[in-house]
Amino acid sequence: MRILVVEDDQALADQMKSSLIDTGYSVDHAADGEDGHFLGDTEPYDAVILDLGLPIMDGTSILKKWRAAGKAMPVLILTARDGWTEKVEGLDAGADDYLTKPFIMEELLARLRALIRRSAGQTSPQLECGPVILDTRNGRVSVSGSAVKLTAQEFKLLSYLMHHEGKVVSRTELTEHIYDQDFDRDSNTIEVFVNRVRKKLDVPLIHTVRGLGYRLEWVEE
Structure with a gap:
């Protein structure tokens, strides 16, 4: 899952980015509104953390x-403790949730997980498909x-597919959502990761759709 953090406080941005990466997300950061708007407008993200008090825009x-x-x-959206009008304006502008500064990082991560689940049509923090369970709370x-022990990239790939169970996901889409902007992306490595995950799971869960990509689906024999 790929996250955009738009925050001008560099110390806070670094803290959020570190926690998000440790949790298994790919993260891009913008320090002002102009760069944040451009990234959100041109890159695919699974969620955005957006400070309201930004320079330029x-x-x-x-x-x-x-x-x-x-x-x-x-x-x-992130707002100041006394910024109730900002909360209302942000929600009316299209925000899905808000968090008041200062905040506990665990709460931000929990709210983010919930937003991503709802966006993907999932309701439980435990994603299940056949005998496979992925717990978004602890990365297990x-x-x-x-x-099953997966590398960081293998976990990101499986997580994205499980959030989009039953849908065909192209290699390009997977590449865009499991790597951050600065990573040297190569869609050819996706096939390598898929094969590794298949071997580690050892169940027929990830199916190749010729010419289109992959679909995660459990079909009982």
């Missing part, structure tokens, strides 16, 4: 522009109750 204006352009990614994967 404020967060509410960015959000209005994104929504007017049809950008539907879930957005979590199991098959029929037995733990």
Whole structure:
């Protein structure tokens, strides 16, 4: 899952980015509204953390522009403790949730997980498909109750597919959502990761759709 953090406080942005990466997300950061708007307008994100008090262009204006352009990614806005009017304006502009500064990082991560789940049509923090369970809260994967150890990139790939169970996902889409902007992306490595995950899960869960990509689906024999 790929997240955009738009925050001008560098120390806070670094803290959020570090926590998000440790949790298994790919993260891009913009330090002002202009760069944040551009990234959100041109890159695919699974969610955005958007500060409202930004230089050059404020967060509410960015959000209005994104929504007017049809950008539907879930957005979590950050507001000052006494900024109740900003909360209302942000929600009316199209935000999905808000968090008041200062905040506890665990709460931000929990709210973000919930936004991503709802955006993908999922309701539980435990994603299940056949015998495979992926727990978004702790990054654990199991098959029929037995733990499966995945690398960071393998986990990102499986997580994205499980959030989009039953849908055909192209290699390009996977590349865009499991790597951040600065990563040297190569869609050819996706096939390598898919094969590794298949071997580690050892169940017929990830299916190749010739010429289109992959579909995660459990079909009982």
